[in-house]
Amino acid sequence: MEEKNVTISRLNSSVTYPCNFMFIASMNPCPCGYYGSFEKSCTCNNFQIKKYINKISGPVLDRIDIHIEVQGVKYSKLENDNIDIESSAVIRKRVNRARNLQLERYKEFKIYSNSELTPKLMSQYCNLNSSCKKILESAFERLGLSARAYSRILKVARTIADLDNSLNIEVPHISEAIQYRSLDRKYWK
Amino acid sequence: MEVVYFNNNKLVKKKEGNKLQKICIQDSRYPKSLKRIKNPPITLYIEGNFELLKSTSIAIIGSRNASESGKLLAKKFATELSKIGITIISGLAKGIDSTAHYNSINNIGKTIAVLGCGFNNIFPKDNMSLYKEILKNDGLIISEYPPNIEAKSSYFIQRNRIISGLSQGVIIVEANHRSGTSTTVAHAKKQNKPIFSIPHELWTTNGVGTNRFIKNGAILLTETSQLLTFLKLKNFKDKYFELKNNGEFKEFNRISLCKYIEQSLEKNFEKNFKIKLQKAFNTIPKNLYSFDIIDFINSLDFSTSLLKIKNHKFTQNLSYNNTNYETIPKSKKSKIIKNSNNKELLDSNAFNFLSNNSILNYSNKKEQKIYEILKNKQNSVPITANQISQDLKIPINEILSTLFILELNGLAKKVSGGYICI
Numbered sequence: 315m316e317e318k319n320v321t322i323s324r325l326n327s328s329v330t331y332p333c334n335f336m337f338i339a340s341m342n343p344c345p346c347g348y349y350g351s352f353e354k355s356c357t358c359n360n361f362q363i364k365k366y367i368n369k370i371s372g373p374v375l376d377r378i379d380i381h382i383e384v385q386g387v388k389y390s391k392l393e394n395d396n397i398d399i400e401s402s403a404v405i406r407k408r409v410n411r412a413r414n415l416q417l418e419r420y421k422e423f424k425i426y427s428n429s430e431l432t433p434k435l436m437s438q439y440c441n442l443n444s445s446c447k448k449i450l451e452s453a454f455e456r457l458g459l460s461a462r463a464y465s466r467i468l469k470v471a472r473t474i475a476d477l478d479n480s481l482n483i484e485v486p487h488i489s490e491a492i493q494y495r496s497l498d499r500k501y502w503k
Numbered sequence: 504m505e506v507v508y509f510n511n512n513k514l515v516k517k518k519e520g521n522k523l524q525k526i527c528i529q530d531s532r533y534p535k536s537l538k539r540i541k542n543p544p545i546t547l548y549i550e551g552n553f554e555l556l557k558s559t560s561i562a563i564i565g566s567r568n569a570s571e572s573g574k575l576l577a578k579k580f581a582t583e584l585s586k587i588g589i590t591i592i593s594g595l596a597k598g599i600d601s602t603a604h605y606n607s608i609n610n611i612g613k614t615i616a617v618l619g620c621g622f623n624n625i626f627p628k629d630n631m632s633l634y635k636e637i638l639k640n641d642g643l644i645i646s647e648y649p650p651n652i653e654a655k656s657s658y659f660i661q662r663n664r665i666i667s668g669l670s671q672g673v674i675i676v677e678a679n680h681r682s683g684t685s686t687t688v689a690h691a692k693k694q695n696k697p698i699f700s701i702p703h704e705l706w707t708t709n710g711v712g713t714n715r716f717i718k719n720g721a722i723l724l725t726e727t728s729q730l731l732t733f734l735k736l737k738n739f740k741d742k743y744f745e746l747k748n749n750g751e752f753k754e755f756n757r758i759s760l761c762k763y764i765e766q767s768l769e770k771n772f773e774k775n776f777k778i779k780l781q782k783a784f785n786t787i788p789k790n791l792y793s794f795d796i797i798d799f800i801n802s803l804d805f806s807t808s809l810l811k812i813k814n815h816k817f818t819q820n821l822s823y824n825n826t827n828y829e830t831i832p833k834s835k836k837s838k839i840i841k842n843s844n845n846k847e848l849l850d851s852n853a854f855n856f857l858s859n860n861s862i863l864n865y866s867n868k869k870e871q872k873i874y875e876i877l878k879n880k881q882n883s884v885p886i887t888a889n890q891i892s893q894d895l896k897i898p899i900n901e902i903l904s905t906l907f908i909l910e911l912n913g914l915a916k917k918v919s920g921g922y923i924c925i
Binding site: 355360383384385449453474485486487488489490492493494 | 903904
């Protein structure tokens with residue numbers, strides 16, 4: 315996931331292929347699926363929950379940038395088409411605009427998006443003002459995040475700022491980015 | 504042996520407890536209250552502060568899958584009883600037991616943990632750190648079983664008789680229908696110990712047991728003073744009311760602390776304001792503790808609305824002991840000059856100026872709205888960010904970032920299932 319290639323070794327030879335992918339996954343919090351739900355109570359004991367959750371090890375979890383927790387979907391939501399939500403077309407426009415911003419910005423560096431930022435470029439484009447730095451510092455202390463998490467949070471914050479059409483990363487952007495790393499502290503403890 | 508260490512930036516002297524020892528029923532140290540029960544343990548393995556075997560103690564027990572509101576209830580009683588000097592006994596289990604132990608330790612109280620296993624096989628394993636904390640804070644650990652015995656469910660039922668036997672009364676905070684606490688209640692009944700149970704709403708699973716105990720004769724408990732009256736503990740009761748009138752049981756979060764400071768300043772800073780303020784700071788959750796007013800103001804700046812005030816000329820030049828006269832406006836200067844001999848007055852006046860500038864008014868509307876929703880949720884039932892976004896019709900990204908800021912300010916907490924207000 316980090317080096318963007320995969321090496322397959324067999325008896326006679328070993329081959330390396332390029333492997334640059336976007337990883338999206340979903341999982342239940344426990345074997346019965348109801349841990350943390352209001353609808354039903356969880357019937358798993360602590361040992362089962364830990365064993366299930368540790369299938370995703372700490373290092374793998376660290377490399378996943380965004381974690382979102384959702385409750386089960388109620389029937390009324392499945393049936394009702396009448397809610398005001400943004401249509402895909404509107405969202406697509408916003409995403410494309412942010413993508414174009416990034417393409418423009420990184421034209422001379424030959425990278426295409428925020429995820430490919432190197433540490434040197436991050437210090438140039440992901441500068442934080444002092445209140446953002448303070449927030450990140452307290453989040454680190456309280457959540458016990460790793461150095462890998464630090465650069466990933468910055469990249470996500472940069473993307474959120476792009477979506478918001480903002481030149482610099484501001485407090486709402488960084489705090490939202492930190493919220494997306496919630497599962498480290500909650501379930502894996 | 505005396506041990507000195509830091510606790511909340513203060514030097515505290517604590518006696519280091521005794522190492523693991525074995526006493527038998529005929530030993531002089533064997534607690535008398537335990538001798539009187541029907542089937543007393545012949546030998547006890549004890550570690551820590553042996554004096555606690557003679558102290559007045561109350562047991563606080565409850566279900567292992569405690570709800571957030573149950574934990575708050577356990578916290579309330581453990582805190583109040585510890586502050587007046589009563590020892591808290593519990594079983595080192597997860598949930599209510601752990602909450603009771605932790606809150607007793609945090610309030611410089613004494614606690615006894617009774618194990619259902621040997622000392623070398625502490626169960627549950629996650630509470631190893633709690634076991635060490637109890638010993639570090641002058642507490643006591645007791646076990647009936649030899650050190651290498653592993654935990655078994657029948658041993659927990661047996662050890663419950665020690666919990667009720669040692670105590671003068673048992674408080675049950677939460678219990679579900681077939682909870683292990685009912686065995687402790689049965690033991691307490693045989694031993695003629697008063698049983699206090701906290702009532703819950705009819706539809707809470709964790710309230711079924713407690714409500715049943717009340718129906719079957721346990722005392723319905725709502726206030727610590729009620730317990731003290733029933734047990735005829737006059738000295739403790741007097742101390743309780745003394746502390747209550749001094750505001751010792753008042754708990755603060757950021758908002759209530761701000762209001763408290765404003766009210767005190769309006770009264771033209773009553774006596775011992777600094778000491779009271781220090782005590783108020785002590786009640787804020789530890790990880791957001793700041794014991795200096797300037798630190799406190801600096802820590803408030805995470806809120807976006809207060810950033811402007813932080814950048815105000817006056818605040819920037821302010822330091823706790825010397826106020827810069829040039830930046831104080833004329834109207835305030837006269838007050839300060841009149842009382843310029845009194846240093847404390849100087850600082851408080853500066854603080855007064857800040858409060859008039861709404862540095863302490865929680866003025867960010869979004870944060871206020873979200874905090875109100877969290878506060879209005881009954882029984883601390885967690886609410887998800889999605890739900891808040893739907894209720895307030897604010898986009899989810901703003902909700903998430905505001906919730907994080909509330910968390911940093913110690914006003915909200917993320918738990919499994921969503922957010923609750925602290």
